[in-house]
Amino acid sequence: MEPETHERKDARRNREAVIEAALAILPDDPNASMATIAERSGLGRTTVYRHFPARSDLILALFERVIEEAREVTSSVIEEGRPTTETLRALGPAIITIPDRFRFLHGVRELGEGVINRSTTDPNQPVRHFVEAAQHRGDIDPGLPTQWIVSTINALAIATATEMNEGRLSVDDAGRILGETMVRAFATRR
Structure with missing residues (x-):
């Protein structure tokens, strides 16, 4: 593998600076200009x-950040090693922090559908590994x-985030409801 050149480091740093700037501005001003x-x-x-030749390219990068943060958050909860039902309940509030932080993307979510859909089929996704292990133990129905x-x-x-973004659920209620729904839908022991 070639060592990273100074030019590549600068490009990566510049790209990250733009993403961080967008994350600082867009929550308060979703229509802020690229300038x-x-x-x-x-x-x-x-x-x-x-x-980012077009605004949509930046939006896609922000959806990729959503997926990165979701992986980190879910991995952190799963690595705590709690029983399956407790993990599912804890995943709800953890997962809901992501759409809460990225609320400003709710109005353009169709742009990120491809990124989100790819993440659900990723064989290395932490939630997938958790589900597979829980199915192997019989804690989640292996027939599903x-x-x-x-x-x-x-x-x-996504449905819970929509309810939250529309003001029908608080962040706390959204996380609790998501966690409890996952337990009731998937856990063989409650």
Whole structure:
């Protein structure tokens, strides 16, 4: 493997600066211009457009960040090693922190559907490994297809986030309801 060049490090650092600037601005101003984001990042507009030729490219990168953070959050809960029902209950509030932090993407979620759908079929997804292990132990019904369970958890999370974003659920209620729904839907022992 080649060592990373200074140029690649700069490109990666610049890309990250743009993403961080977008994360700082877009929650309060979802329609902020790319120029505003460039200014906040400390980079010129040409550098920003080199990494993100269109606003939709930046939005896709933000959805990729959603997936990265979701992996980190779910891994953290799963690694605690609690019994299956407790883990499912804990995953609800943990998962719901992601759409709460990225609420500003709710209005453009169709742009991120491909990124989200790919994440549900990723064989290395932490929730998939958790479900497979729980099925092997008999804690989650082994007769249900693993992919269906993972896709259903994703769909439940999106539905719960929608209810939260529409003001029909508080963040706390959304997390609790999501966790309890997963227990009732999938756990063989409650």
